[in-house]
Amino acid sequence: MDSLGLRERKKRQTRQALSWAALRLAVERGLDNVLVEDIAAEAGVSTRTFNNYFSSKAEAISSRHLDRMRTVSDALRARPPDEPLWTALTHAALAPFEDDHPTPDADWQAGVKLMLSEPALVGEFLRANALADRELAAAIAERTGTDPKHDLYPRLVAAAVGAATNIANEHWLNADPPVSLTGLLRDALQQVAAGLPPPPST
Amino acid sequence: MDSLGLRERKKRQTRQALSWAALRLAVERGLDNVLVEDIAAEAGVSTRTFNNYFSSKAEAISSRHLDRMRTVSDALRARPPDEPLWTALTHAALAPFEDDHPTPDADWQAGVKLMLSEPALVGEFLRANALADRELAAAIAERTGTDPKHDLYPRLVAAAVGAATNIANEHWLNADPPVSLTGLLRDALQQVAAGLPPPPST
DNA sequence: AAGCAAACTTGCGCGACGCGCAGGTTTGTC
DNA sequence: GACAAACCTGCGCGTCGCGCAAGTTTGCTT
Numbered sequence: 414m415d416s417l418g419l420r421e422r423k424k425r426q427t428r429q430a431l432s433w434a435a436l437r438l439a440v441e442r443g444l445d446n447v448l449v450e451d452i453a454a455e456a457g458v459s460t461r462t463f464n465n466y467f468s469s470k471a472e473a474i475s476s477r478h479l480d481r482m483r484t485v486s487d488a489l490r491a492r493p494p495d496e497p498l499w500t501a502l503t504h505a506a507l508a509p510f511e512d513d514h515p516t517p518d519a520d521w522q523a524g525v526k527l528m529l530s531e532p533a534l535v536g537e538f539l540r541a542n543a544l545a546d547r548e549l550a551a552a553i554a555e556r557t558g559t560d561p562k563h564d565l566y567p568r569l570v571a572a573a574v575g576a577a578t579n580i581a582n583e584h585w586l587n588a589d590p591p592v593s594l595t596g597l598l599r600d601a602l603q604q605v606a607a608g609l610p611p612p613p614s615t
Numbered sequence: 616m617d618s619l620g621l622r623e624r625k626k627r628q629t630r631q632a633l634s635w636a637a638l639r640l641a642v643e644r645g646l647d648n649v650l651v652e653d654i655a656a657e658a659g660v661s662t663r664t665f666n667n668y669f670s671s672k673a674e675a676i677s678s679r680h681l682d683r684m685r686t687v688s689d690a691l692r693a694r695p696p697d698e699p700l701w702t703a704l705t706h707a708a709l710a711p712f713e714d715d716h717p718t719p720d721a722d723w724q725a726g727v728k729l730m731l732s733e734p735a736l737v738g739e740f741l742r743a744n745a746l747a748d749r750e751l752a753a754a755i756a757e758r759t760g761t762d763p764k765h766d767l768y769p770r771l772v773a774a775a776v777g778a779a780t781n782i783a784n785e786h787w788l789n790a791d792p793p794v795s796l797t798g799l800l801r802d803a804l805q806q807v808a809a810g811l812p813p814p815p816s817t
Numbered sequence: 818a819a820g821c822a823a824a825c826t827t828g829c830g831c832g833a834c835g836c837g838c839a840g841g842t843t844t845g846t847c
Numbered sequence: 848g849a850c851a852a853a854c855c856t857g858c859g860c861g862t863c864g865c866g867c868a869a870g871t872t873t874g875c876t877t
Contacts, residue, residue, distance in 0.1 A: 418845070424854085449834075461857050463836060495807025498813040534747070543741055557814045562789075565782055565803050568813050572778035580770045587764075601767050607773050608810035611700040612759045624827080625873090651863075661827050666864060819877095826871070834863075843854070 428466050428476070430456040433516075438522050444470070444531050459604035471537035475528065478538065479508045481521055482545035485574070486552040498570075499558065501607045506574055507595055514572060526586060546575040577601035621673040630668050630678070632658040637675035638726050646672070646733050673739035677730065680740065683711045683723055684747035686774070700759065700772075701808045708776050708804060711799055729787060748777040779803035 429569045434455035438447045449470060453463040467473040488508035491502035512518055515538035528538040554561045581597040636657035640649045651672060652704050655665040669675040690710035694703035714720055730740040752773035756763045783799040 423844090448832095460834095461836090461856055461858090463852085465855075468835070470834095488639060536742050538747055539741035540738050543658060543737070555662055556698035560780065565786060565799065566806065566811070566814070567781045569803060569806055570813075573775060573807070573811060576778060577771065580767055580774060584767060584770075597767065603769060604768065605775070607812050608808050609768070609775060611770070611772075612755075612761060662863095663827055663829090663865090664825085667826075670864070672863095774860095819852105820856105821876085822874095824871105824873075829866085830866090831866090831874085832864095835861095837860090839856105839863090841854105841856080842877085847848105 426450055427456065427458060427462075431458070431463060431466055432473045432476040435467075435470055436477055436520070436527075439470070439474055439531075440520075444453070444527070445535060452463075459588050470538070471534050473535040474524065474534060475541045477516060478524060478528065479523065479541035479544060480539060482515070483516075483548060484508045485545065485578075486548045489496070489549070489552045490558065494556070501556070502553075502570070503602050506578055506598060510594060510598070520568055522572060522586070525546070525582065529583065537606075541612060542575055543578060548569045572600065573605045577605055624741060629658065629664075633660070633665060633668055634675045634678040637672055638679055638722070638729075641672070641676055641733075642722075642729055643724075643727050646729070646735060651652065652815040671739070672738050676726065676736060677743045679723065680717060680730065681743035683716070683718070684743060685750060686716075687747065688711045688750045689753070691754045691758065696758070700755075701804070703758070704755075704772070704776055705801060705804050708800060710782055711780075712796060712800070714721060724788070726738075731785065731788070744777055744781060748773045751776060756806060775807045776804065779807055 416460045437449070442502055442529060447470065448458050449463055452470070452473065453460045456463075463473070466519045467476065467532065485505050485508055487503055489505035491557060492504055500561040510518070515520075527540075528534040529612055546568075550561050553559075553570050554564075554567040557567065559566050578601075581594065581601045585592065637649070637654045640653055640657065640757060649672065651662050651665055654672070654675065655662045658665075665675070669678065686705055687707050691703055691707035694706055710722070716723075727740075731738040748770075752763050752769045755761075755772050756766075756769040759769065761768050780800060780803075783796065783803045787794060787796040787799055
């Protein structure tokens with residue numbers, strides 16, 4: 414019944430342990446006070462093995478964020494095919510923020526906050542988002558019968574959804590009287606789908 | 616008549632020389648065959664001084680791209696204030712591709728191609744784009760009388776324009792029968808301003 | 818015109834990193 | 848049960864980023 418052999422399972426396990434340890438340690442002590450050695454020790458492997466999985470601390474940390482962002486593409490594919498695209502996209506975009514995830518939202522958000530504040534992590538954070546955007550574009554292409562190789566359309570839509578997600582999220586992190594994250598995201602997507610007419614209806 | 620003193624001019628000059636050397640050497644020998652030492656030598660300064668200007672090879676290379684991308688914000692501010700926003704944005708977005716730049720377009724494009732292909736550079740490339748997006752958002756906020764701190768709107772628009780630019784550019788780089796870059800960009804912006812309705816009119 | 822303070826450059830040196838290599842160990846298969 | 852492939856690990860080298868403490872240049876003042 415195992416979809417994967419012992420080998421693959423152990424690999425995933427080690428990878429998770431490493432990225433998890435990297436995130437946890439960086440959040441609680443600050444990135445500069447965490448050595449690769451510490452992360453490897455936390456996961457019970459050698460430093461050399463760490464570098465077999467990740468080529469930098471930053472990549473290890475962003476790995477968890479990437480996993481989360483990937484859920485959007487999967488969620489989109491899971492929506493009924495006759496549903497209007499932007500309705501499906503809105504539901505899919507909310508997927509990372511629903512709380513049926515192995516990693517608690519609080520820890521994930523702490524990670525995002527960390528990556529936005531530490532300059533050394535920003536690049537990797539953006540890389541993860543760019544990768545997730547590409548995968549989302551593929552899912553959108555499937556659904557709309559377009560081809561990312563020849564049409565700008567799927568990539569534009571994916572980028573728009575990705576940007577809306579990040580902007581809503583960042584706005585939420587900085588909101589002084591707290592606001593609803595999902596509300597912000599819905600609003601952002603609605604503006605995008607309306608062609609971003611100036612000025613905002615506010 | 617100098618808007619800047621000797622000091623500042625020399626600094627800019629050194630900075631340009633360094634980023635230029637970094638780009639040129641990386642393009643012609645491949646990133647891995649370029650040492651910080653080589654770049655510094657090319658610019659006639661010490662390796663230590665290189666690190667006073669840039670904290671990595673990648674940042675030095677992306678610096679030129681960032682300069683180009685900044686022109687969009689300036690171009691937007693230069694448009695007549697009564698012009699419709701998306702018209703002004705379209706003109707502004709085309710600014711980096713007009714050929715009245717100190718750096719020839721061919722070299723700039725070679726740099727972009729390099730940054731997209733070398734994994735170690737992608738992060739810095741995206742960082743530059745993100746920074747340019749933020750500045751563009753500020754310019755959009757001014758023009759529309761909105762506030763990036765409270766409204767999602769300016770950031771969404773800036774992100775959409777940035778994404779359209781990158782996607783059009785990347786598409787253009789990979790197009791087998793060559794197509795018009797400005798045509799692609801206009802098309803992309805038009806789709807965005809139309810709310811990205813599915814499927815594309817093609 | 819001269820001299821002083823601030824800013825910039827530079828050499829030195831250290832801790833950390835990324836990765837190739839070679840050998841030992843575990844996993845999957847026949 | 849044994850063989851091959853995949854994986855983990857210790858070692859070591861070249862590079863990197865940066866703090867520090869001179870030395871040098873720039874710009875302002877009087």
